[in-house]
Amino acid sequence: MPTATSSAAAVPTAPATLAAGDPHGSSIYRASGWFEENWANWLNGGLRILLILAIAITLRAVIRRTISRLIDRMNRGAAAAASTTLGGLLVNAERRKQRSEAIGSVLRSVASFVILGTAALTILSVLRINLAPLLASAGVAGVAIGFGARNLVTDFLSGVFMILEDQYGVGDVIDAGVASGTVIEVGLRVTKLRGDNGEIWYVRNGEVKRIGNLSQGWATAVVDVQIGVGEDLERAREVIGTTAEDMGKHDPWDEMLWEPVQVLGLESVGTDFMVIRAQAKTMPGQATGVARELRWRIKRAFDAAGIVISGGAPTVAVTEAVVPEGAPATATEQAAQETPAPPASASAPVPPPASGEH
DSSP states (O other): OOOHHHHHHHSOOHHHHHHHHOHHHHHHHHHHHHHHHHHHHHHHHHHHHHHHHHHHHHHHHHHHHHHHHHHHHHHHHHHHHHTSHHHHHHOOHHHHHHHHHHHHHHHHHHHHHHHHHHHHHHHHHHTTOOHHHHHHHHHHHHHHHHHHTHHHHHHHHHHHHHHHTTOOOTTOEEEOSSOEEEEEEEOSSEEEEEOTTSOEEEEEGGGOOOOEESSSSOEEEEEEEEEETTSOHHHHHHHHHHHHHHHTTSTTHHHHBSSOOEEEEEEEEOSSEEEEEEEEEEOTTOHHHHHHHHHHHHHHHHHHHTOOOOOSSOOOOOOOOOOOTTOOOOHHHHHHHHSOOOOHHHHSOOOOOOTTOO
């Protein structure tokens, strides 16, 4: 009699039966088994990817909102400072706003790139994708793109550092080497200038090798006054000082003049003129206007005081000398007197002979 063990061994198992009866059934069985073995890993990986995406999106939104609020607070502070009398002179609200917006845009772009790039690499590592070939390809592509767009990258980086360092802003008068004028727009790639004749210059930030900002800190107004060589220097100094002091008491020159006008002294001396130099420290960008007004007032004060302003080439007056009777004649006159007059026959024409005369 067969035992239980032998009878159990005689019963075929499910895989053997499926393999003997239907070959496709064995494939389905193996697929279902593989799915049962790996579904937990899939679920774990999917949950990790969803968690990474959720963290990245949330972190990006929080950082961008924080940067935007910080920029708005900076703009409100600049606007409040510009509403005061002194703040309006020292703070350019439009410049601060544009600078803060540019900085905020750069910070938001950098934050998004870093967060989303890190999330993408983390997701690829969760999917067990080899990152070495991908990173190598990205490096080669980045080098090729950087080499082809090197001017664009140079302009962008130069613009970022110009804005961060506050080298110039909207409303500043600058000399960028390739062009000069008033800044009307500052971008990350191009700076827009308004020239003296009204033209607009588009200057690439990467082409700017040096920048002369004429609107930062303070400016100096220099006025040279040219007077006649016979005028009294002390009197001219006194008139200039009194005129400058009176100018500093009137609006708007009392705000534009940051220090009293100084008469530096005699700048140069010529054959028929002398030059006195005066100097004043003014508000940035107002030196030209202050110098013009000071020249105007000095000219009027000199006219009232009778001080002659000399300039140009000296004029020469030619007069006719009157020689009194009995005075000795000059050598030229004596030579003219000693020179005999030509005979009349030599100069008068001879008439032709009349008819019948030989």
